[in-house]
Amino acid sequence: MTQRPTIGVAVVGTGRMGADHVRRLDRVTSGARVAAVVDVDAERAKRVADGVEGCAAFTDAAQAMAADGVDAVLIASPGPAHEAALLAAFAHDLPVLCEKPLTPDAASALRVMEAEQRLGHRRVQVGFMRRYDAEYQRLKALLDGGDLGRPLMLHNQHRNVSTPPGFTNEMTVNDSAVHEMDVARWLLDQEITAVTVLRPRPSSSAPDGVDDPQFLVFETDGGVLVDVEVNLNCGFGYQVRAEAVCERGTARIGDGVGLVTHTAGRWGGTIDQDFVTRFEDAYDRQVQAWIDATARGETVGPSVWDGYAAAAVCEAAVRAQQEGHRVPVDLVDRPPLYR
Amino acid sequence: MTQRPTIGVAVVGTGRMGADHVRRLDRVTSGARVAAVVDVDAERAKRVADGVEGCAAFTDAAQAMAADGVDAVLIASPGPAHEAALLAAFAHDLPVLCEKPLTPDAASALRVMEAEQRLGHRRVQVGFMRRYDAEYQRLKALLDGGDLGRPLMLHNQHRNVSTPPGFTNEMTVNDSAVHEMDVARWLLDQEITAVTVLRPRPSSSAPDGVDDPQFLVFETDGGVLVDVEVNLNCGFGYQVRAEAVCERGTARIGDGVGLVTHTAGRWGGTIDQDFVTRFEDAYDRQVQAWIDATARGETVGPSVWDGYAAAAVCEAAVRAQQEGHRVPVDLVDRPPLYR
Amino acid sequence: MTQRPTIGVAVVGTGRMGADHVRRLDRVTSGARVAAVVDVDAERAKRVADGVEGCAAFTDAAQAMAADGVDAVLIASPGPAHEAALLAAFAHDLPVLCEKPLTPDAASALRVMEAEQRLGHRRVQVGFMRRYDAEYQRLKALLDGGDLGRPLMLHNQHRNVSTPPGFTNEMTVNDSAVHEMDVARWLLDQEITAVTVLRPRPSSSAPDGVDDPQFLVFETDGGVLVDVEVNLNCGFGYQVRAEAVCERGTARIGDGVGLVTHTAGRWGGTIDQDFVTRFEDAYDRQVQAWIDATARGETVGPSVWDGYAAAAVCEAAVRAQQEGHRVPVDLVDRPPLYR
Amino acid sequence: MTQRPTIGVAVVGTGRMGADHVRRLDRVTSGARVAAVVDVDAERAKRVADGVEGCAAFTDAAQAMAADGVDAVLIASPGPAHEAALLAAFAHDLPVLCEKPLTPDAASALRVMEAEQRLGHRRVQVGFMRRYDAEYQRLKALLDGGDLGRPLMLHNQHRNVSTPPGFTNEMTVNDSAVHEMDVARWLLDQEITAVTVLRPRPSSSAPDGVDDPQFLVFETDGGVLVDVEVNLNCGFGYQVRAEAVCERGTARIGDGVGLVTHTAGRWGGTIDQDFVTRFEDAYDRQVQAWIDATARGETVGPSVWDGYAAAAVCEAAVRAQQEGHRVPVDLVDRPPLYR
Incomplete structure (x- = not known):
């Protein structure tokens, strides 16, 4: 164990995602404090800042990054504002967690990539948070371990209860399928080389003008075929599933029953070997609940x-x-x- | 959102559980810092304190509780030392998280209870951490909600891979079954009024002199029958399961597949309704990973x-x-x- | 393959179970025909006989057993009539399938046993049909195979939606728990040496005077502890489950998901290895449907x-x-x- | 209950499938007898006939169909021989159960269809036996019931342990995927209007020259998109799965856990409501076992x-x-x- 400082974070954007990150950094994350919040809406920024000890409110991201006590930046503003915020963070050489999308298109993403290269070291983590989901991490570890052999296909499903007003076909790709693209690239450690989009007759639950569900097929440079059902008005729940079909077995996640494999004549999952893995979260929650109650007296x-x-x-x-x-x-x- | 202080904790006992709590308070828990550690082994206390910023080492619990910056006490010393530490905490009117058992027997527990009553308000949280497990909490919420009707029976299993050297029949009760007692009392909100212990012929995996497995039956003042398999050399894994049999259905946890109910002609579980519940942990882990990496540069x-x-x-x-x-x-x- | 005759069966008793066996022998079973039916209610016997080609109606079981074309006897009359029917079958040395109970008490069962011994060979199969259930057979094979080690405990549940009018506490044992007794004896290949009956406060769904659910504990001469929840007004469904806890793992059936084992760090089930096992029933049903349709033109x-x-x-x-x-x-x- | 005759069947073809059907008709099917077997290999025909009471052997299908006691024909000869056998059966106006494929190509199938139309009534049942599988039937009933709304997509998998020697890409379609075509048409009650075949890089388990796995996409005249993984060297087992994605929920079969639905915030399956459905097969098997033993003395x-x-x-x-x-x-x- 080595000693460590408390990281002061400037949160850029205080909408739904931004405000949630402020709460998280203030109440959940260990070793962090929210030093500043930024929003073009000055009043909203102030309202959020007032709830956090020692937090300043700004309307300009670059100004916040220059402020005392700011060690890192979390960007949660709308996508079109990301490029400017990222370049400002590079100017101060600050570590960044940038909500997805990095930027709204490949050309601007390339400009950011060039700027970071000029900086000479990585400073940006992009918010593809599925990589931190316990089930995806177990699936990734299984694929990397090689016990199932080379992956041949991924069958993925992304289902939402319903789309919000104003949803478009492009958002099916940019807001929803984008997670599947990152997941496929990360799980396989391969790049996607071609995309096909197929469509059944739209669901009667789909809004006018939105082709929902859609069925995307990705081909990768490793010869894997990835199919993705994007089904955003499925009605019954939020469901993100993935099944990897490998040379010697399959593995799937997302059914609420952990990681289930089919291999060597058997289906099933693993059993914890001690209380540490089984009840780790319970210990963490117990102590957090005690600290939170103590803080409230x-x-x-x-x-x-x-x-x-x-x-x-x-x-x-x-x-x-x-x-x-x-x-x-x-x-x-x-x-x-x-x- | 209201502002809150950082709670300075004195951790009493730096053995396996104590050291793990130090790590948790320092690295996982938000809003806490380890201000002091206490161990009769001065060298061990110092070694642990050295790994944490601003943490002092003590050999005496009462002294630590009087130290600057100590707002709360976590007791993780051996059971026989709990009573003295609890009374010292009461003397300083400090909030306490006390690892189970509260004390090793009912008479000493009564003394602590009387002391807390003299204090006039609750200051102690006992470390029955299963109450903070997500599955147990969902089961508790379901039972409290009343949709399944009144509970009639609980069928519980507590299975360990194997017992450590020196394990005795009494430890089967005091170290393992004790969790089942608390869980039954808490889930049912009832007191246990009688206990019967039944035993099959011991497993050949059980150490000499240990009757393993055992089968405990609790009766409660609400007329519920609770049976508990305590099976501490099961060989295949660590497994804690509970099935509540109620007037209109059953619910069980612990199979690695969440909370499964049987009711009104159907078995199954629930589906998340949005990404917040499905990926809440992933968001928390993502931000913690970013902060931790940032702290490491x-x-x-x-x-x-x-x-x-x-x-x-x-x-x-x-x-x-x-x-x-x-x-x-x-x-x-x-x-x-x-x- | 060797050639075989068609077995002519006399069905004694044409109530619910008897009539169902007539249908089964006539329409489902291969190599059998219903040669005679017997009922003290002559009209009911005739009505059932009329629906089956070449079937005669009797009011006396012994007379039916002497009739031409009767090669075997299926006894489905009420329990108290079994002893006489069995002795009549012994007199004709006819094979018998006798619905459970063999007889209503141990003394009369002993008399039947002595009579069969005088006959010098087994002629009676008792209708403990769970031994022919695919899941129980897989569990039995697993236990017999020894991969899980010696059985230590069985946790069984027998749940019914509701009890019919006139149900009594004795029927909980004689009509429902009796299956669990046979299953325990058969799965373990051991005799039951003692019984304890425990009871929670009765469910509000239980009829007045019936203690439902009940919790039976059997001890066996092999040192196994068997507990059985008999829950006859559970409301949500018919459910028969069994979990065998062995020295190296557990196995359970009855959840509608086949045989699930927990062993060596993994839970799960097996996967068919070819279409013969996966679709055997489909082939059988296909050909039966074709033959049945052909018979109807x-x-x-x-x-x-x-x-x-x-x-x-x-x-x-x-x-x-x-x-x-x-x-x-x-x-x-x-x-x-x-x- | 009405009386019914015993159907005498001529089985054409006594290879693996034919011999299995002879066994089934003789030992499993109620109300049927094997009256004749036909094989171009006279010795094989005689060997099979000898094992069945009253069964004659033929080398010519038409001759067998004209024989005494032949009421129906089961065709299990190689596909290219089907057309002639079907026309012969039409000549005798006999009911036919014809193993798939009906004939090896669409043109010959059309000729058979025209011949049956000239006959003026249906006489042929094609051996798509999955329609008789209990899980497929439950899925079909659910889709037909309409509770899940209109089907939008089917995700199907057909997995075999390994392909036999001599397997070709065409056989992937004609021997394996053909079942998926019938299942899709039957489940949806729609015709397939277009086919696309996609392929990942072949598995290293696939024989040279066979592109395995393959991924077929069917479009239907009802606007449903059907994707099928045909994976014939998966190594771990035989697995046939189907997931129907509908407007208000999903349903899937083939995981060895029955029919699992996801609808209205819940996943799961149904529970039997009485012992008749739960133990129907056990009763059938019990009586069959008794009759078979009785026939053996x-x-x-x-x-x-x-x-x-x-x-x-x-x-x-x-x-x-x-x-x-x-x-x-x-x-x-x-x-x-x-x-």
């Missing part, structure tokens, strides 16, 4: 009464174990403090 | 190249969509910075 | 049009395969005969 | 001892129920007849 969770009752039941159970018969449990009356 | 994760490649594939896909045929993707050569 | 199922359409699509697919592009399928107009 | 299955032991345990359980404590079970010594 409260005490929550299992009480001394619960600890006492467990001790009394344990004593009865040890006697039942030793004596071979049913043993009653005697508890004192429950004090008012624990009711 | 590194940039990791999806790069500008990945952002550019996605933009290029999107452009091809929109053309494929509009023109109705296969469209090749043209990428520039991958610059060395991104290889 | 009808032709059903996939038609020549379906055969033609498949041939035309195949031709297009082979061209698409060879030429590397989309190929349209041209069909002639569908003739009226196939609409 | 044997008695198998649960014995009088099993009936007695169950009665003794029931008596103990009723006492345990009434008296509220553990009750031992006393059995007489097991007689030698039942060991």
Whole structure:
């Protein structure tokens, strides 16, 4: 364990995603603080900043990046504003987490790439957050491990309950399928070389003018065929699934049942080997809940009464174990403090 | 959103659990810092403290609690040391997270309970961390919601790969079944009134002198029958399962497939309704990974190249969509910075 | 393959179970015919006999067993009538399939056992039909194979939607739990040596005076502990489950997902290795449907049009395969005969 | 219930499929007998006929169809011989079950279709046996019921462990994908209007010259897009899956877990409502096993001892129920007849 500083972050854009990142950096992320927020809407920026200790509000991204205590930048403004914000961050040589898309088109993305190359080192992480999903990470590890052999096909589905007003066919690609492109490239470690888009007769749930669902086929430079159902008015839920078909088996995620493989005559998943992996999240949540309650001046969770009752039941159970018969449990009356 | 302070924690005990809590408070928990560590082994305390910024080492818990910057206490020392540490925390009126067991027996637990009552308000949270597990929480919410009717029975299993050297029959109760006691009490909101322990012929995997597995039956004051398989040398994995049998259906957790219900002629689970619930953890992990890398002076994760490649594939896909045929993707050569 | 005769069966009892066995022997079972039916209700016997070619009606079981063409006896009369019918069958040395219970109590069962011993060879098969269920057979084969080690515990559930009017606590044992007793004895190849019955507070769905659910615990002479939830007013469905906990893993059935094992760090099931096992039932049903339709003078199922359409699509697919592009399928107009 | 005759069947072709159908008609199918077998290999025909009571051997199909006792024809000869056999059956106006393919190409299928039309009524059932698979039938019923809305896409997979020697790309279509064509047409009640074949880089498990796997896309006259993975050297098992994506939900089969739907925020399957559906197959198998054993002069299955032991345990359980404590079970010594 080495000591580490607290990173001061400037969050650019305080819309839905930006505000959520402010909450996350302030309440969930360890080792970070929100030092500044930026929004062209000065009032909104101020409102968000007021909720966070020591956070300043700006309307100009470059100005925020120059401010005291800003060590890094999280860009969550609309896509067309990304290029300017990225170049400003490069000017201050600040680490950036940039929500997807990097920029709205390949030409502007190329300009950013050239600028970062001039900087001489990587400074940008793009917000393709599926790479941090536990199921995708397990699938990636399985494919990389090679036990299933070379991947041949990916069958992916991206399903949304419904599209918001104003949704267009282009958004099917740029807002939804874009995640599938990154996932395919990352899982396979290959580039996509061609795209075909097929379409059934649109669902009656699809808005006028939107061809939903669509079926995209990607070909990769490694010879893998990737098909993607993009189904944005499926009605029943949000569902992101992937099935990798490899030379010696298949693996799939996204059914709410973890990573399921089919290999060597068996289907199924793995079992945790100790409580650390099974209950790691529970330990993390327990301690966070305690810290959060403490910060509010409260005490929550299992009480001394619960600890006492467990001790009394344990004593009865040890006697039942030793004596071979049913043993009653005697508890004192429950004090008012624990009711 | 309201502003909040950073809570300075004194961690008492720096063995396996204590050291893990230090790591958690320092690296995972938001809004906390480890202000002090305590261990009767001064060298071990110092070694752990050295890895954390601004952390002091102590051999005496009461002294640590009096130190500057200590706002709360996490007790992870051996059970017999808990009572003294708890009373010391009460003397400083500090919030406590106390690893289970609260104390090793009902009599000492009663003394702690009386002391907290004299304090006049709750200060202790006991470390029954299963209450913070996502599956248990969903099961609890379902039972509380009442859709399945009144619970009639719980069928629980607690399985470990194997017991460590020196394991005894009493530890089956005090170290393992104790979690099941708390879970039953909490899920049902009822007290346990009697215990019976049944045993098949021991497994040949069980150490000499340990009756493993055991089968515990709890009766509650609400008339629920709880049976618990405690199977600590099962060999195949760590597995904690619970099935609640209610008047109108059943619900179970622990099979690695989430919460599965059987009700009204159907079995199954629920589907996320939006990306927030499906990918909340991925967003949290993404930002934490970025902050951690930034603190190390590194940039990791999806790069500008990945952002550019996605933009290029999107452009091809929109053309494929509009023109109705296969469209090749043209990428520039991958610059060395991104290889 | 050796040649074999058609077995003429006398069915004793034409109530719900008896009438269903007549249908089965006449329509489903290969190599059997219903030669006679017996019922104390002469009219009911005649009504059932009239529906079957060459079937005679009797009111006396012994008379039916003496009739021409009767090679075997299926007893489906009420339990108290079984002993007399069995002894009559022994007198004619006829093979018997006797619905459970063999007889209503141990003393009468002993008398039947002594009579069969005097006969000098087994003639009776008792109708514990779960032994013929595909899932139970797979579980039995797995346990017998020994891969999971010695069984330690069985956790079984027997759930019914609701009990019929007039149901009593004794029927919980004699009509429902009796199947679990046979299943436990058969799966383990062990005898039950003791029984305990535990009860939660009854479900509000249970009729007055019936303690439902109940929880039975069997001990066996091999040291296995068997627990059985008998839950006869569960409301949501009919469900028969069994989980065997063995020294090296667990196996369970009854969730509608086949046999699921937990062993060596993995959970899951097996995959068919060829179409014979996967589609054996489909082949059997296909041919039975064809024979049944032919007997009715009808032709059903996939038609020549379906055969033609498949041939035309195949031709297009082979061209698409060879030429590397989309190929349209041209069909002639569908003739009226196939609409 | 109406009386019905026994159907005498001539089986044309006694290779693997033909011999299996002879066994099925003789041993499994109710109401059928194999009256004749036909094979160009006279010796093979005689060998098969000898194993069946009252079965004659022929080398000419037309001759067999004219024989006494032949009421129907099952054609299991190689595809190129089907047309002649079908026309012969039409000449005798006999019902036919014809293994797929109907004929090897669309032109010959058209000729057969014209001949059947001249006959004036349907006489041919084509052996697309998947229509008789329980899972496909449940999926078909669900789609027909309309609860999920109009189907938009089908995602199907057909996986084999490995291809036999001599396998060609054309056989991928004609032997394997042909089933998927019929299934798509039948499930949707629509015709296929176009086919595209896509291919990833072949698996290293694929034989030289065979492009395996392949990915077929069918378009239908109802606007449904059907994609089919045909993966004939997948190595791990035989697997036939189908997922229907409809306007209000999805349904899939083939994972060994029955029919699983995703609809209205929930995934899962249905639960049987009574023992008739849950154990129907067990009852059928039980009676068939009894008849088969009887025909062999044997008695198998649960014995009088099993009936007695169950009665003794029931008596103990009723006492345990009434008296509220553990009750031992006393059995007489097991007689030698039942060991």
